[in-house]
Amino acid sequence: MVFEQELTDWVIKGFPDLFGKSVQRENVSFQLTRKEFEGDLTLVVFSLTKFSGKAPEETAKLLGKYLVSQSGIVSDYNVIKGFLNLSIDNKLWLSKLQSVMNTPDNRLEKSMKADSDKPVLLEYSSPNTNKPLHLGHIRNNLLGYSVSRILQANGNKVVKVNVVNDRGIHICKSMLAWKKYGNGETPESSGMKGDHLVGKYYVLFDKYYKDEIRALTASGMDEKEAEKQAPLMKEAQQMLLNWEHGDPDTLALWKMMNGWVYKGFDITYKRLGVDFDKIYYESDTYLLGKEIVDQGLKKGVFYSKPDGSVWIDLTSEGLDEKLVRRSDGTSVYMTQDLGTALKRFEEYNFSSHLYVVGNEQDYHFKVLFLILEKLGYSWASTMHHLSYNMVDLPSGKMKSREGTVVDADDLMDQMISEAARITGELGKTSDLSAAESQNLYEQIGMGALKYFILKVDPQKRMLFDPAESIDFNGNTGPFIQYTFARIKSVLRKAGTENQLSDYSRASVSDYSGLNTKEKELIKVILRFPDELNEAAIKYSPAVVANYTYELAKTFNQFYHEYSIADVSQIDTSQFRLNLASETAKLIEKASGLLGISVPERM
């Protein structure tokens, strides 16, 4: 935090003279002073008492006195129990703020040791092509995209990759159902979005498949056996074989239907505002990794069983035995992930590799990384699974086959029309054109959705109740957007937008009567780099989201208490306008990290 560095230096410097013993940097810990106490930064002295040999209060008092007389930073101090509250000179707050204002973008380049030119590889989204995206995918996509922005803001190069799961039995199910029951229906003929159309046949397959099972069990067959013997399932499996053998008809159907899905996904991705630098298709990558298995066998990392299947024994690590190649020589999920990881390293020479994948795959990634390590790849240690928890409905988990999903497109539509309704009620769009209004509704609706998802710690399971639409009041995206728009409006009316840089220097240094609300706002503004850094370390957009809310909230309180554009005091009002302008810039920047766009007016 601001001033922490300097103050720590002073404590270390003065300690030996005061107490006859020296202290290490890690023993000196500062925190922001809580609002109810006098002061700006607080030194927690408990951990220092074993070096000072004195009681906490006594230690704090001596240090406080020393800092006031020697450091030139601290104007005053008070001691409460073992907490030494330090007040920083107002002028220093102002000059810190001023240096930030005068170098608008530089502060984003500091923090986190961005590793030279090597990129960070970030995989996210990874959809199946047999059904449309739902709320769970939204969480994945928003998280992945936001993490990429946060890493970039910390000075990293990021390569965003998506791997599309475009093959397998589940794809064949939709294909088969379409072939049997589709009557040649296309997105054009039905007016349906391609991914929804394909999803419809996936559900249809399941319906008829269940019918078959029921019929078989009614005639006395065991349920497990019925699942295997159902004609539809057998046909689907045959289709998969045809696909693997390159049957032209099957491939043509596969290409056509996947094409529909990609078109649909593109629309959804675009609305979500996410994008990728490279897309991998599983149909291209599923054979990768076999060579790695051979090498692993030679090195003795893997072993084969009599039937020819290849395994790794991880029981000594407290895990199980894991299959890495089937007895028929085909690769499994693990095999291809090994292969793609190696391929990506060869292609990009990444400094680290992140996977944004749901926590149901925690075990898979644990094993994946462990195997890579055992195979001797040094970069295995740079891999990280950014695991996030599921989105739950009040009724429990979403299940696409049972129709208990919140569809991504539907949800976005709903959010946008809700935004339109509320905006209309508040009468804010009377002077906007139809196109401008529509654009505004989209910004607000999507802002609400994105903030709702991203403000929650990724590791926590979150609940979404479709019956209660996402809020537009309080701790929400629209509140942040509203604050931004209001600041912009004030600046427009004050008519000083263009002169700010000329004014800022003079007005900041001349104005010394810093009051509580102004100071609070300044403190929040100056915290931005720390928050950004923390967000990058934790890979958590939630840090940014909660910070942005606090910034907007603090501004609103400040704004309410003090008339910003009071012309009778040109210096103070100019200073306050500068503060407002700085806040707006930060809100815009922080929102950008979340993929939320902020409107100039709303």
Place this chain on the structure above:
RNA sequence: GGUUCCGUAGCUCAACUGGAUAGAGCAGCUGCCUUCUAAGCAGCAGGUUCCGCGUUCGAACCGCGGCGGAAUCACCA
């Protein structure tokens, strides 16, 4: 059953990674639009941080033991 994650106000979430009297927003109740945006501001009420023991100056956070929820342990991906 083994492993991993989670449990904070009625509800949805915070809590600077061990610090002071655990904070916001919804929902409920009170006030505030003749003044630059009321999607706002000020206030009231709401807590045994799932339970117990331990570690220490100090625990929502760390350790152990329970209870509750979830995920995973496939020749699926």
